[in-house]
Amino acid sequence: EPEVTQTPSHQVTQMGQEVILRCVPISNHLYFYWYRQILGQKVEFLVSFYNNEISEKSEIFDDQFSVERPDGSNFTLKIRSTKLEDSAMYFCASSPRTEAFFGQGTRLTVV
């Protein structure tokens, strides 16, 4: 069964550094998302991406964040100048239209 895959599974970075989280969505899906889950809290919407552009973004998704689909398969989330409060699990999801399927997540730890 096709799955959304994310790399790395765990990333430790120093405060102020840039990180890139990578996702390979399910191949025939058209809609891509990034979500964040701070430990023990709910899953929060960051950004949605369709037709090679951002379709919607949340208040969390400020100028520190950017997304790209650099080729036909990868979907990346870049966080510039990371802060301690960026520490969380970041989930990528893809969808053919409404059902969203999540990757296994990247645990980002900012120290």
Place this chain on the structure above:
Amino acid sequence: GENVEQHPSTLSVQEGDSAVIKCTYSDSASNYFPWYKQELGKRPQLIIDIRSNVGEKKDQRIAVTLNKTAKHFSLHITETQPEDSAVYFCAASLDKLIFGTGTRLQVFP
């Protein structure tokens, strides 16, 4: 924007009993309501969903009901088993999923 409330935050039941988790949403335009199960350290897994043109949907031991007028939807798990223990999230969607705060379900043998 959409806001989803979920109750209870924790729920403990004896194996074999039923469990009910309730959610309310604020945006009447939302038309898709999935439920996700998340085991510790793992990804949210879609377990059942319902669309706004349907009032109830059942899949073996789990069922979901939707009351569009009241903007309520609920997850029902019957004959609970220890492996049902997890955090359950409801979500409401028009074009993106907005999640509830989660319910930690513990099923005791």
